[in-house]
Structures are given as structure tokens and as C-alpha cells.
Amino acid sequence: MAIDVPLLARICEAPGAPGFEKEIRKLVLAELKGLADKVTTDNMGNVIALKKGRSAKKKTMAAAHMDEIGFIVTHIDDKGFIRFNPVGGFDPKTLTSQRVLVHGKKDVLGVMGSKPIHIMAPEERGKKVEIKQYFVDTGMRKADVDKLISVGDSITRYSELKEMGECVNSKSLDNRVSVFVLLETLRAMKKSRKKPAYDFYAAFTVQEEVGLRGAHVAALEVQPDFGFGLDTTIAYDVAGSQPQERCTALGEGAAIKLMDSSVICDYRMIAYMKEVAKRNKIKWQPEILAAGGTDTASLQRMVPGGSISGAVSIPTRHIHQTIETSHKEDIAACIKLLTACVCELDKGKWTL
The missing domain is CATH 2.40.30.40 (Peptidase M42, domain 2)
Incomplete structure (x- = not known):
């Protein structure tokens, strides 16, 4: 599966520091046209796109933050x-x-x-x-x-996105690559005419880099039963690294989060995501991130009684530096995994 590199470049190159997400929000709103049944923007600046599911009995939410450091x-x-x-x-x-x-x-x-x-x-x-x-x-x-x-x-x-071998290299892949993945998930549903199992809320959140602030508000508004965080994660698979330090590696597929410093993912969701990856022949790898949190925590906790939450993570080298690097095949795998997970949720085993 080839990815739309020109679109990813426009998303990465748009400015949007925390609290200043206006330009990237405009781009997201333009790309959402025709991909969702309803699109709203809240007072903080989060964009929430609703894609109606086969059932409205439950709600699913995925969150990708628009802001960059x-x-x-x-x-x-x-x-x-x-x-x-x-x-x-x-x-x-x-x-x-x-x-x-x-x-x-x-x-x-x-x-x-x-x-x-x-x-x-x-x-x-x-x-x-x-x-x-x-x-x-x-x-x-x-x-x-x-x-x-x-x-x-x-x-x-300031940097332009460049293709580098099998990878893409740019500022702000954290977390614009996840914005791209979420948009392309909605596009994949439209092209395949697959409906989500349940009403699906795609949230493009603000101010994650300063404390998951936008996701708090979005989760409180939607009150999802199921949550998927979308973010980059460390790929420390470079010269001098030790196996126990690597977290993930480029080219080894979508990462299924087990935990980070802000969340322990629901064991039912982890098992479900692994099964979906196996059933759909999607390459994946486990992720445990010792330091750093994601919007996954907000999706899990900002709901009365909590939600059943996990995360799709995109392995990325050089995170929070001036340029960052992700593998194009990993990005494609993340789109496939999120799409399948959202559309097949009614096949999961959710009893405690």
C-alpha cells in the first residue's frame, strides 16, 4: 500500500504550536470534506468528525493531536x-x-x-x-x-518533508503522521464502503504536547466506550542502541501500545488489536514507552467508568528533534490496523 506522500508533506509542513493550531486545523477541515457525516469544532479548537457506524449503541473514538512542539x-x-x-x-x-x-x-x-x-x-x-x-x-x-x-x-x-530511502523525514512527524493516518483511515472507509462497527468519532486534538489538554475536553464531550490513541513512539534502533532500549524499530510494522508513562492499555483491547492484526495479515510490533504520554490516557480516563482503550503507534526516529523519520510501510500498516480495528469492534471479546 503506497501512502500519499504529498498530503503527508502538507500536513507536516503546516505550522501549529500548542495553542496556535489555526493553520493545521484549516488543512484538516478541508481534507475532511466528504469523509464524515458530521464535523464540529469545539471552543478549544479540537476538530471532531463523526462517521456513523452500523450500530449507534456504542461510541468509538480515535484521537490524533494536531499540535507540534x-x-x-x-x-x-x-x-x-x-x-x-x-x-x-x-x-x-x-x-x-x-x-x-x-x-x-x-x-x-x-x-x-x-x-x-x-x-x-x-x-x-x-x-x-x-x-x-x-x-x-x-x-x-x-x-x-x-x-x-x-x-x-x-x-x-522550518523544514520540508523529504523521502529518504524507504522513509519520510520532516519536522513534526510527531504527531502529524498520526493526523495523516486518521484522515486516511476515514478515506479508506469511504473507498471500501466499510462502515465502522459503532459510531466513530475521529478527533484531531490540540495542546497534547503541554498536557493532553485538548483530548481531555474531546473525550468529555464524546464519552466513548472504546478509545484509540494515535501517536508516534520511539524507534531507537540506531547504531549503538541495545535491544532492550529500542522500544520499536522502523520497518517492523504498526506498533500496538502496551503502556507508556500515562496509561496502561486495557488488556482486552491489546488482545483484540493483536487478533485483528493477525486476521488481516498486518505487520505489527509491541510497544512499551518508558517515558512520555499520549492522548490515549485521556480517552481512557475522561469518561465516567472509563473506556476500553489502546493505541496505534507509529515508530519514529529522532523524536522531538528538528527532523524526525518514519518508515512508509509502517505508516501504511497503521492505517490498515486502525481501519480494521474500528470496523471490526463488534467481533471483540469485552467481558472482564
């Missing part, structure tokens, strides 16, 4: 250099000399700068550069910067 402008100094705070988790060592877009009155290209190693004192060279030591250089004087940029404007990473 970014920054917010906190100060513009007398030289026009921009200081910022992170919005979401960053590894500071990945920021040096990276291009960014500052989203002011218009988008302004900038570069992350810090003190050059040539003029560091010997004792400075061995120390980790902290985020507070970075600034954004736009190449403009302060007077020109002030005309376009203000404190409170958002900043996002």
Missing part, C-alpha cells in the same frame, strides 16, 4: 534578537543553527543562534547549552522586527 516569543532585544520559551519538550542540543519560522503579522524566517565555540572559555565548551542561551536571528534590525513580531507570537521549526 514549538516556542513562544518572550522578548526582543535592542539588536532585534528574539528570546523565547519552549512550548513542549525540546532537546536543546538539536537547536543550534536550525531554521525556524516566527509567526507574526507574517511568517518571518529565522535561525537559532548561540555563542560560537570559537569564543567559549575552556570551561564552557564541555557544558550543555541550555535553551535560555539561544536566540532567534532574523537578519533584521529591531525596528523592522518590531513591525512584524510581538511578544506572544509562536515559533515553529
Whole structure:
């Protein structure tokens, strides 16, 4: 199954730091036309698309967050250099000399700068550069910067999606690849004329990177009986890694989450997802993520009595760095797995 790389590129390249998801939301809303029976947007900015199922007795919900890690402008100094705070988790060592877009009155290209190693004192060279030591250089004087940029404007990473071997490489695959998977799941249902087993709510959520905030609200609104989180997960299958560290590996298929730091997936859902993968001949691998949480936790807990929840995870290298990498066959497997899981839920065994 080939994936629509141009669509994935447009989704990844759209800006959308937590709380600033306007542009990616516009793209999602445009792509949803004709794919759902009803589309709504709540006060936080979550987009929820309803695809009616064969039965309305229960509700199924899948959540993919639209936001990406970014920054917010906190100060513009007398030289026009921009200081910022992170919005979401960053590894500071990945920021040096990276291009960014500052989203002011218009988008302004900038570069992350810090003190050059040539003029560091010997004792400075061995120390980790902290985020507070970075600034954004736009190449403009302060007077020109002030005309376009203000404190409170958002900043996002700047890169184009590239195909690299069997993989795709871009900023914001966390979590735009899951936005893509959710859209393509709805598209697959339309093409195959398969209906979900139960009414299916596809939620494109906001502010996940700062605490699963949008998913809390969306789950409270929908009150699903079954939940599927959609997010990237660590693929530490690179040189120097040990087998016990790898979590997942690229090219080994869709990952079925067992647990992360925010959720222990329901054992009934895990068994069901494994059976669906086997029945549909979908390549899969187990995932245990020691640190990091996903919208899965909100789907499971923000419902009276809880929901039966699990997650489809997309193995990804270099997560929360300036560029990230996923395997095209793994992405295709995730689309197949989610589609099958949503459409076959009435075949599951859900008794405790």
C-alpha cells in the first residue's frame, strides 16, 4: 500500500504550536470534506468528525493531536534578537543553527543562534547549552522586527518533508503522521464502503504536547466506550542502541501500545488489536514507552467508568528533534490496523 506522500508533506509542513493550531486545523477541515457525516469544532479548537457506524449503541473514538512542539516569543532585544520559551519538550542540543519560522503579522524566517565555540572559555565548551542561551536571528534590525513580531507570537521549526530511502523525514512527524493516518483511515472507509462497527468519532486534538489538554475536553464531550490513541513512539534502533532500549524499530510494522508513562492499555483491547492484526495479515510490533504520554490516557480516563482503550503507534526516529523519520510501510500498516480495528469492534471479546 503506497501512502500519499504529498498530503503527508502538507500536513507536516503546516505550522501549529500548542495553542496556535489555526493553520493545521484549516488543512484538516478541508481534507475532511466528504469523509464524515458530521464535523464540529469545539471552543478549544479540537476538530471532531463523526462517521456513523452500523450500530449507534456504542461510541468509538480515535484521537490524533494536531499540535507540534514549538516556542513562544518572550522578548526582543535592542539588536532585534528574539528570546523565547519552549512550548513542549525540546532537546536543546538539536537547536543550534536550525531554521525556524516566527509567526507574526507574517511568517518571518529565522535561525537559532548561540555563542560560537570559537569564543567559549575552556570551561564552557564541555557544558550543555541550555535553551535560555539561544536566540532567534532574523537578519533584521529591531525596528523592522518590531513591525512584524510581538511578544506572544509562536515559533515553529522550518523544514520540508523529504523521502529518504524507504522513509519520510520532516519536522513534526510527531504527531502529524498520526493526523495523516486518521484522515486516511476515514478515506479508506469511504473507498471500501466499510462502515465502522459503532459510531466513530475521529478527533484531531490540540495542546497534547503541554498536557493532553485538548483530548481531555474531546473525550468529555464524546464519552466513548472504546478509545484509540494515535501517536508516534520511539524507534531507537540506531547504531549503538541495545535491544532492550529500542522500544520499536522502523520497518517492523504498526506498533500496538502496551503502556507508556500515562496509561496502561486495557488488556482486552491489546488482545483484540493483536487478533485483528493477525486476521488481516498486518505487520505489527509491541510497544512499551518508558517515558512520555499520549492522548490515549485521556480517552481512557475522561469518561465516567472509563473506556476500553489502546493505541496505534507509529515508530519514529529522532523524536522531538528538528527532523524526525518514519518508515512508509509502517505508516501504511497503521492505517490498515486502525481501519480494521474500528470496523471490526463488534467481533471483540469485552467481558472482564
